[in-house]
Amino acid sequence: METTIVDIDLQRQQLETCLHLFNPLLTYQQERFEYLLAEYKLNRVSEVHSKPLIVKSGSNVVISTTLDLQTPFQPCLRITKNLDQFKVWIGMPNSLFEEEVFSFTKELPSNSCIPESFADKSSFSLAEEKDIQRASYAYLFGNSKLVDGYKEIIEKFYAPFEVAVCAIEKIVIESGGSLIIQGSRPALLILRELEILQGGNIKIYAPTNMTVQKLYKLSN
Template sequence: MALKEGFDADDFKRRMEVYGMDESSIRYEKLYVERDTKIVLSTQKRDKSFVEPHVLRTSDLDTLKRWVGLPDKLFEQHGRCALKCPPVPTNWLPPGIADDVTKGDEPQQKLSARHHEAIGRATYAYLRGPSSAVARYKKNIELHFKEFLVPLWLFREVIVEPGAVLHFGAGMHTLLASKVWVKDGGKISSSGDLTVNCSLLQGA
């Protein structure tokens, strides 16, 4: 789970602007998870949520990194890596695919399960690490996924009471709020890749 936190008077407004949102985009003021209960936020039919997310769409990996990843500047401190960087896959491209991408043509070869796994690792390294380390894979990743969809769950305030669970389903999700308060014994969990972007975080 990635966490983006900070606070000042206009902080929440700036955070919403990253996703193309403003005050008029807030459909639900408050999400309250009662003691010893569980709320699931998901786009899967079997886990239908009582609220609807905004669905963000992009085919650009750098835009996706702004939405759900970590800024490159976090990994540089006085010329040294300030955070642990995700591992970078090496030599995972089938022969010819790198050349095809360079020419702007979609590769015709079918990828093996090993290559699919490597693309996933490269994507994670791009989003959650310094993008320059895997910049050569950017076009391959974009061709592979075609379009990235991110459910954005937007609230002004989220409160998770003791013994309560706020769970997010499979896939990428972003929780965007002005304030997130997870009381002792409460929990936020995810079956996929969750980004929590808030102005004020308490108790987690």
């Protein structure tokens, strides 16, 4: 199987480990599709793509989180001011790090917290701004408890947080075809079925949380 995942290391590890992407045939199944439609209050008529998306051999199909009208599927936006909710949408649970399923390898902030008295972002020094960026990443894709001293200031200066949600009944990626996820916002993909033929590719260029109810890996 020559499936390619192009993304940051943590997300690649998440897909390979949690979805068992390199096991044969039906590799992953969970009854989550209907639950997540209700969880994100998705309108089945206007916000769920009921027709199968076929990625033909030799072609690229792009799902854009910038809501590009040229792409075949238009995600819908969900917005929150709560960093913990945003972590649920696109991040990784603390338990994966507490139970040592994953290890967080990125650099943590040099300070445990930052004063909350800043009037605006221009008050930050370069070092403080870098610490906030590191804390934001660690909060979402690591154990947030290690950087919870930054939560209020991240929410104060960077909320609201947006995610592009795309719910699709079925995607088939033929050999030599590429499904590309890219854009300026994080993506939340909810798929009832995903079929990847040998040589099919998924290329991810935006932070992406993908839930697949049934994942098939098929030979040509």
